[in-house]
Amino acid sequence: xxxxxxxxxxxxxxxxxxxxxxxxxxxxxxxxxxxxxxxxxxxxxxxxxxxxxxxxxxxxxxxxxxxxxxxxxxxxxxxxxxxxxxxxxxxxxxxxxxxxxxxxxxxxxxxxxxxxxx
Amino acid sequence: xxxxxxxxxxxxxxxxxxxxxxxxxxxxxxxxxxxxxxxxxxxxxxxxxxxxxxxxxxxxxxxxxxxxxxxxxxxxxxxxxxxxxxxxxxxxxxxxxxxxxxxxxxxxxxxx
Numbered sequence: 381x382x383x384x385x386x387x388x389x390x391x392x393x394x395x396x397x398x399x400x401x402x403x404x405x406x407x408x409x410x411x412x413x414x415x416x417x418x419x420x421x422x423x424x425x426x427x428x429x430x431x432x433x434x435x436x437x438x439x440x441x442x443x444x445x446x447x448x449x450x451x452x453x454x455x456x457x458x459x460x461x462x463x464x465x466x467x468x469x470x471x472x473x474x475x476x477x478x479x480x481x482x483x484x485x486x487x488x489x490x491x492x493x494x495x496x497x498x
Numbered sequence: 499x500x501x502x503x504x505x506x507x508x509x510x511x512x513x514x515x516x517x518x519x520x521x522x523x524x525x526x527x528x529x530x531x532x533x534x535x536x537x538x539x540x541x542x543x544x545x546x547x548x549x550x551x552x553x554x555x556x557x558x559x560x561x562x563x564x565x566x567x568x569x570x571x572x573x574x575x576x577x578x579x580x581x582x583x584x585x586x587x588x589x590x591x592x593x594x595x596x597x598x599x600x601x602x603x604x605x606x607x608x609x610x
Contacts, residue, residue, distance in 0.1 A: 417599070427601045440597060486545045488544065
């Protein structure tokens with residue numbers, strides 16, 4: 381059974397750096413043509429893609445947030461890590477990680493809610 | 499403002515057929531495949547349709563997708579109360595500014 385689970389702080393202060401971890405099971409981060417993406421959803425709003433990383437270490441970032449994001453993976457730990465710098469209250473959202481397969485986000489984690497507030 | 503345009507709401511009665519549209523451009527829907535996601539209240543999104551019209555294992559055949567030019571549609575036939583959810587379309591966007599996955603603004607489906 382394929383699962384993904386997000387973990388990280390519930391609350392961060394403005395200007396701080398957010399670090400989120402996605403721990404996967406049921407598949408390997410070295411599987412060809414598979415990757416992991418981070419997607420977020422502010423309360424009551426639409427989904428927004430942030431970044432992805434593939435098995436060959438190919439990375440891509442949202443054009444609008446590229447300067448603030450870094451994605452990396454540790455295949456041995458089955459983890460994908462996203463860092464977002466200079467957090468602002470508008471970054472308050474539920475952050476999801478999702479597996480990329482079939483050219484889509486085929487399996488999603490349950491999400492983790494992050495609030496940015498002083 | 500989402501790159502892909504969806505109607506904010508849709509509704510139907512049990513048993514009816516409902517369609518949800520998704521409009522894009524040549525840099526996204528016009529040149530890449532479309533995926534659809536269902537998000538039940540308080541839960542994570544779930545893949546409903548991939549590659550324009552393919553259903554993942556376990557998705558009922560009441561759900562179908564289509565694409566023409568720079569637009570796509572999701573159709574739900576035999577509407578059921580458990581279909582009440584938010585629906586999002588998504589596609590890869592290759593523009594001069596850079597490449598991104600883009601989503602629609604979501605359509606809230608109400609089963610009357």
